[in-house]
Amino acid sequence: MGLFSHNKSQEQAPSSDNADAQLSGDSTIREWLDHPVGGQIFRAMLAEAGQNEKVLGPVKGWSLKRVAGMSQGKMTDEMITDMVQKANGGSVSAVPSASTSAAEPSAPDMPEWQEKITPGRFAGQTVIVTGAGSGIGQATASRVAREGGRVVAVDISPERLNDFKASLSEATIDVVAGDITNDETIEQIVQTAGERIDALANVAGIMDNMTPVHEVSDEVWSRVMNVNLVGTMKLMRAVVPKMLEQKSGSIVNITSEAGIRGAAAGAAYTASKHAVVGLTKSSAFAYTGTGIRVNAVAPGGVATNIEAKFDSDMFMERFNAASAIMPPPTTANQLAASITFLLSDDGTNVNGAILPSDGGWSAA
Ligand SMILES: NC(=O)c1ccc[n+]([C@@H]2O[C@H](COP(=O)([O-])OP(=O)(O)OC[C@H]3O[C@@H](n4cnc5c(N)ncnc54)[C@H](O)[C@@H]3O)[C@@H](O)[C@H]2O)c1
Missing domain, CATH: 3.40.50.720 (NAD(P)-binding Rossmann-like Domain)
Incomplete structure (x- = not known):
């Protein structure tokens, strides 16, 4: 099972009593991990995939949505909405992100590379x-x-x-x-x-x-x-x-x-x-x-x-x-x-x- 695999059915929703910051799909992975409830949800998801947070080192400054975009369809929009709801005690947050890690800024969102096909490059091969x-x-x-x-x-x-x-x-x-x-x-x-x-x-x-x-x-x-x-x-x-x-x-x-x-x-x-x-x-x-x-x-x-x-x-x-x-x-x-x-x-x-x-x- 790969890094971004996710089995939604086994996910538990921990109590959000002590969660004050709101999380969203735009929050960084680091913000998710630092969040008392979001961290539990995220770590449980990693554990199901046989992983732990240490494998996320290089993408900790990325937003959850951006990491999901690289998951080859394994982390869907529906899953993100579900995670956000659970992390925020049942409500989808419109708040951009919690700022729990000002010392380590997020990676800037760069324009995505676009593939350009060369028609016929392998024709006849x-x-x-x-x-x-x-x-x-x-x-x-x-x-x-x-x-x-x-x-x-x-x-x-x-x-x-x-x-x-x-x-x-x-x-x-x-x-x-x-x-x-x-x-x-x-x-x-x-x-x-x-x-x-x-x-x-x-x-x-x-x-x-x-x-x-x-x-x-x-x-x-x-x-x-x-x-x-x-x-x-x-x-x-x-x-x-x-x-x-x-x-x-x-x-x-x-x-x-x-x-x-x-x-x-x-x-x-x-x-x-x-x-x-x-x-x-x-x-x-x-x-x-x-x-x-x-x-x-x-x-x-x-x-x-x-x-x-x-x-x-x-x-x-x-x-x-x-x-x-x-x-x-x-x-x-x-x-x-x-x-x-x-x-x-x-x-x-x-x-x-x-x-x-x-x-x-x-x-x-
Ligand atoms: N993903 C990375 O970060 C990364 C980094 C450096 C190098 N690579 C190399 O890139 C190559 C592709 O890896 P990937 O990341 O796409 O992995 P992947 O697991 O997504 O794909 C590998 C594919 O190879 C197939 N495969 C494995 N063993 C096989 C076998 N004995 N016979 C036939 N098929 C077999 C698997 O079924 C799978 O479909 C690998 O050689 C890997 O070492 C990957």
């Missing part, structure tokens, strides 16, 4: 996208499809894939439901792609449980390495022969801020994403001059369904200190803009690049 059932993979698959490409959409979840395909009925999307660590799935992906494979976006990936090496379990280590690194390698290995024959092809692997620094995730995830960087650079070097380009995108925080679970108190403390310089999370569509640039012919002459798409986090 077959593009494989893994992780297409959710988040960054789905946004990438959608952008390619809406720019005229045929997408081979891969995910372990058949339901999410089918929903995605149904959401773009005009587009050409073939789905492959399966685990990218499984050789049969890899075979099926290549067969489904058929004659040509113009591009591959290796997006499917999983987080670890934010543990340092002395606390990491063999199970977490193997699972994270298998999906993030082995699955990525297997699919590259399977598509490269066809790209060599075609004398063209673009591969984009998704690493992470954790692929370029040590302060963004636990040992397993960080090692897996550093390894994806190595795999990308080695391949870019190996295939130079063949028409194949291999690059990677390193996202910072992105609002998706990826699970952020902290199983180590020691690590959480270190992480929170480091996250002070982390820009607020961005949207999956913004990542798709960076990924499709490298996937497309616009990325000509870019090979072996590790492109941070992180709002400047890596510059700090």
Whole structure:
């Protein structure tokens, strides 16, 4: 379950006797957390999602409405109205916000980025996208499809894939439901792609449980390495022969801020994403001059369904200190803009690049 998941049915309405300040959808997350009643409601909601307030560090200065806007529809207007009513003892507040944290001002509301489609950018091309059932993979698959490409959409979840395909009925999307660590799935992906494979976006990936090496379990280590690194390698290995024959092809692997620094995730995830960087650079070097380009995108925080679970108190403390310089999370569509640039012919002459798409986090 992701950061913004919410199960309304289990929500309890605590007493609002001691709540004097009024909360609204425009109140910041920090104001909600500082509020005696709003704080309880918000913390209960996080607990249901298997989270706690520490994961909210970078967005604490944002309004509840703004965070909801990034929740991919999981936090609806109705839920916000319900929360506001409960926090204010039954009435919806017209009062803008409580000012309980004047020392830490809210982030300014910036104009939202607007996606601009380049019609036909992928026309005539077959593009494989893994992780297409959710988040960054789905946004990438959608952008390619809406720019005229045929997408081979891969995910372990058949339901999410089918929903995605149904959401773009005009587009050409073939789905492959399966685990990218499984050789049969890899075979099926290549067969489904058929004659040509113009591009591959290796997006499917999983987080670890934010543990340092002395606390990491063999199970977490193997699972994270298998999906993030082995699955990525297997699919590259399977598509490269066809790209060599075609004398063209673009591969984009998704690493992470954790692929370029040590302060963004636990040992397993960080090692897996550093390894994806190595795999990308080695391949870019190996295939130079063949028409194949291999690059990677390193996202910072992105609002998706990826699970952020902290199983180590020691690590959480270190992480929170480091996250002070982390820009607020961005949207999956913004990542798709960076990924499709490298996937497309616009990325000509870019090979072996590790492109941070992180709002400047890596510059700090
Ligand atoms: N969200 C972030 O903040 C963030 C930051 C840096 C990097 N990333 C990376 O971006 C990529 C996409 O993550 P997201 O945030 O969109 O997550 P997400 O959980 O929303 O989507 C990941 C998708 O991959 C699929 N998947 C997982 N394991 C799979 C497997 N073995 N085989 C096939 N499909 C599988 C899942 O079913 C899911 O639909 C990942 O590689 C992740 O490590 C994410």
